[in-house]
Amino acid sequence: MYTFKDQRVRLRAYDPTDLERFTRWWNDPEVGYTQLSIRRYSTEGAARRLERVVNEGYFFCIEALDQGDQPRHIGTCSLREPNWRNASTEFSITIGEKDCWDRGYGTAATRLLLEYAFGELNLHRVELFVLGFNARAIRSYEKVGFKLEATLDDDVYRDGQFTHSYLMSILRPEWRALYEKVGEGNV
Amino acid sequence: MFSFANERVRLRAINMADAEDYVLWYADTEISRNLSTYGPTSLEFQRNWVSGLTHGGDAIFAVEAIDGPEPKHIGNVGFYHADQRSRQAELGIMIGDRACLGKGYGPAAMRLLLEYGFGELNYHRIYLQVLSFNERAIRSYEKVGFKHEGRRRQSFYREGQYHDDVQMRILRPEWAAMVGTI
Numbered sequence: 525m526y527t528f529k530d531q532r533v534r535l536r537a538y539d540p541t542d543l544e545r546f547t548r549w550w551n552d553p554e555v556g557y558t559q560l561s562i563r564r565y566s567t568e569g570a571a572r573r574l575e576r577v578v579n580e581g582y583f584f585c586i587e588a589l590d591q592g593d594q595p596r597h598i599g600t601c602s603l604r605e606p607n608w609r610n611a612s613t614e615f616s617i618t619i620g621e622k623d624c625w626d627r628g629y630g631t632a633a634t635r636l637l638l639e640y641a642f643g644e645l646n647l648h649r650v651e652l653f654v655l656g657f658n659a660r661a662i663r664s665y666e667k668v669g670f671k672l673e674a675t676l677d678d679d680v681y682r683d684g685q686f687t688h689s690y691l692m693s694i695l696r697p698e699w700r701a702l703y704e705k706v707g708e709g710n711v
Numbered sequence: 712m713f714s715f716a717n718e719r720v721r722l723r724a725i726n727m728a729d730a731e732d733y734v735l736w737y738a739d740t741e742i743s744r745n746l747s748t749y750g751p752t753s754l755e756f757q758r759n760w761v762s763g764l765t766h767g768g769d770a771i772f773a774v775e776a777i778d779g780p781e782p783k784h785i786g787n788v789g790f791y792h793a794d795q796r797s798r799q800a801e802l803g804i805m806i807g808d809r810a811c812l813g814k815g816y817g818p819a820a821m822r823l824l825l826e827y828g829f830g831e832l833n834y835h836r837i838y839l840q841v842l843s844f845n846e847r848a849i850r851s852y853e854k855v856g857f858k859h860e861g862r863r864r865q866s867f868y869r870e871g872q873y874h875d876d877v878q879m880r881i882l883r884p885e886w887a888a889m890v891g892t893i
Contacts (some may be wrong), residue, residue: 610868649865650874674861674878678836686835691878695865697739 526644528584533632534595535584535640537557537596538574542585545597546570549620559618560680580615581605585632588624597635598624603641603650609706611648613641617661631664638668639703644697651693657681662690668696715772716748719819722772722827725764725787729773730757732784736807743821744869745845747806770832771803774820776811785811788820790828790837799836800828813847821855830839838880842867849877856889857881 525647547570549555549577556562559641565573579605587595599619606613615637640649651656652670670692678686736754737743764771775822785808791801802824806817823883828834828843839857841848857879865873 535778536879610866612866612872620846648868651863672861676838676860676878676880678882679797679799686797691861691863693864693866 526640526654527572528640529589529634530632530636532588533591533629533636534587534654535601535636536587536631538585540577542597543567543571543574545620546574546600549599549618552620553653554622555618557682558655559663562682573708577602582645584637586617586619586629588629596621598629599633603637603645606645606647609684611646613650615641615650615652630661631667632646634664634668635703638694638699642699645675648696649693651691653679654690654692654700655682656688663704665692668694669680670699671698713827715823715827715890716777717819717823719778720816720823721775722788722820722823723779724774725761725771727758727761729784730754730761732807733757733760736786736805738789739807739809741809742805742807743864745817745842745848749869752842770827771870772824774806774816783808783811785816786820788817788824790824790832790834793832797836798834799838800832800834802828802839817848818855821851825886826853826890829883834863835883836880838877838878840878842869843875843877849879852879855881856885858885 547567548564548571550565550573581602583602584600585597586599586601588598589595598621599617601617602617604614615634617630617634620627638650641650652665656664671694672690672692674691676689676691679689680687712805718767731754732753734754734757734871737748737750740750743749771787773784774788776785786804786806788802791803793800799887802821804817804821806812825837830838838860839852840863841852843862858881860878860880863878866876867874
């Protein structure tokens with residue numbers, strides 16, 4: 525049974541009390557550096573953006589379960605509304621709490637969401653785009669099993685110049701060859 | 712001066728009257744098997760598509776062949792998903808009149824659109840994706856100067872199986888090197 529959690533992380537729905545954290549993350553230049561959108565957000569502006577993203581596709585808040593008694597909201601991950609005929613969707617993830625970087629939370633949440641995509645939504649393909657200089661993310665995606673499909677030269681403008689991004693994907697047969705099942709007690 | 716025409720084709724706005732041609736083109740499965748919408752469509756459906764064009768930010772043109780006695784409406788070409796900050800857009804093209812396939816109208820129309828995209832809209836990158844079995848189209852994109860970027864594996868379901876999409880692009884400096892100047 526798919527339970528939206530394993531030993532370390534849980535995926536839950538957005539709650540309006542999360543707004544303060546999203547506003548803080550989206551205004552953090554280090555967090556924004558690897559995202560497409562670089563701007564400043566008022567609380568109202570962040571609320572408007574959340575209103576939009578929470579209601580498109582499948583949007584989850586990531587909670588760390590191993591940092592004390594209470595779950596801690598550390599980031600977000602989502603699948604865009606799938607193209608159902610092609611059984612395909614796009615994945616994205618942000619770990620907003622920087623003290624949680626490089627500790628495997630993103631990788632664990634990615635695995636949880638992929639199990640949902642393949643095991644519950646019956647999708648065949650999950651793809652993602654990542655900026656070429658985002659080595660931390662690329663390492664995590666490779667560890668999970670994503671494969672590089674295309675290098676998009678001059679895809680994004682950042683720091684005064686055009687830079688490349690990568691298109692990566694994982695297909696359901698590849699996922700099943702790697703993981704019998706992902707969920708509670710079974711990673 | 713960019714005049715939206717060369718010796719062979721002209722780009723013009725798409726009009727409501729064009730919807731009737733789209734009904735015929737989509738009903739031709741040789742044509743529509745290469746498109747995301749496959750098979751017969753109603754006149755109502757095509758009129759809705761045309762009326763949506765005037766409200767969006769996309770730049771989509773009707774293609775007319777002008778090397779015959781009369782201008783002939785044969786398809787469309789245009790930009791989708793424009794991203795102004797990254798100065799890029801996706802190119803889409805359709806030659807709907809089967810009798811006009813393989814005669815160079817597509818490349819002629821794409822060259823015009825690229826000239827418009829780089830020279831007037833100030834794009835830096837123009838990309839496209841094409842079904843891997845559509846070899847005629849891939850050849851024509853290569854001829855125009857598009858370069859292969861990779862393949863979206865098994866990303867498109869048609870005729871009982873998943874097919875790859877081929878990703879291609881042309882960058883502004885690549886275009887400039889081909890045409891001399893922009």
